[in-house]
Amino acid sequence: MKYEDLKILDELREKGSITEEEYQREKEKILNDTPPSSSSAFGGSKPLFGLAENTYLMLMHLSQFLGLIIPLAGFVAPVLMWIMNKDTNANVDLHGKNILNFTISYLIYSAVLAITIIGIPLLVVLGIIYIVFIVMAGVKANNGEYWRYPFIIQFFK
CATH class of the missing domain: 1.20.5 (Single alpha-helices involved in coiled-coils or other helix-helix interfaces)
Known part of the structure; x- marks a missing residue:
C-alpha cells in the first residue's frame, strides 16, 4: 500500500x-505511517462495530427514524452513538452536535406550530421536511461530506 x-x-x-x-x-x-492500533475505540476509521466512519455517521443520522417506531428512540439512539465516540473522533462529535441541534430545533418548531390553529397544516410540511433532511444528511455523511441541517438553532457548538 x-x-x-x-x-x-x-x-x-x-x-x-x-x-x-x-x-x-x-x-x-x-x-x-504506522497501521492503526486495533485497541483504539475506532481502529483508525472504524468507529464502532467494525463500521467505516462514513457508515457510522450515516447511521447516526438515520437512527433518528427509530422515533417513528419507538417513542424517544429517535433522540436517544443518535445521542448514545455520539456520546460513546465524541471524544475519540472529531467527525462523530461534529455530526452528533449537528443532530442534537436539529432535533431540539425541530421539536421547538413543532411545539410552536401545534399550539396554533393555522400551524397544524404546517406540522405536516415540517414532518416531511424533517424526513427529507434526515435522508439528505445521511446520504451526505455516507459520501464523507458534512451537511449542516438548515434552520437550526445552535445549542451545541
Whole structure:
C-alpha cells in the first residue's frame, strides 16, 4: 500500500501538481505511517462495530427514524452513538452536535406550530421536511461530506 501511495505521489510531483516541499512532506507521512492500533475505540476509521466512519455517521443520522417506531428512540439512539465516540473522533462529535441541534430545533418548531390553529397544516410540511433532511444528511455523511441541517438553532457548538 505504501509503495502505491509513493508511486502516486511521485507522479503528482512529476506532473507539477505538487511542489517538491509538498512531495517531501507527504512522502515522510507515508513512510512514517504506522497501521492503526486495533485497541483504539475506532481502529483508525472504524468507529464502532467494525463500521467505516462514513457508515457510522450515516447511521447516526438515520437512527433518528427509530422515533417513528419507538417513542424517544429517535433522540436517544443518535445521542448514545455520539456520546460513546465524541471524544475519540472529531467527525462523530461534529455530526452528533449537528443532530442534537436539529432535533431540539425541530421539536421547538413543532411545539410552536401545534399550539396554533393555522400551524397544524404546517406540522405536516415540517414532518416531511424533517424526513427529507434526515435522508439528505445521511446520504451526505455516507459520501464523507458534512451537511449542516438548515434552520437550526445552535445549542451545541
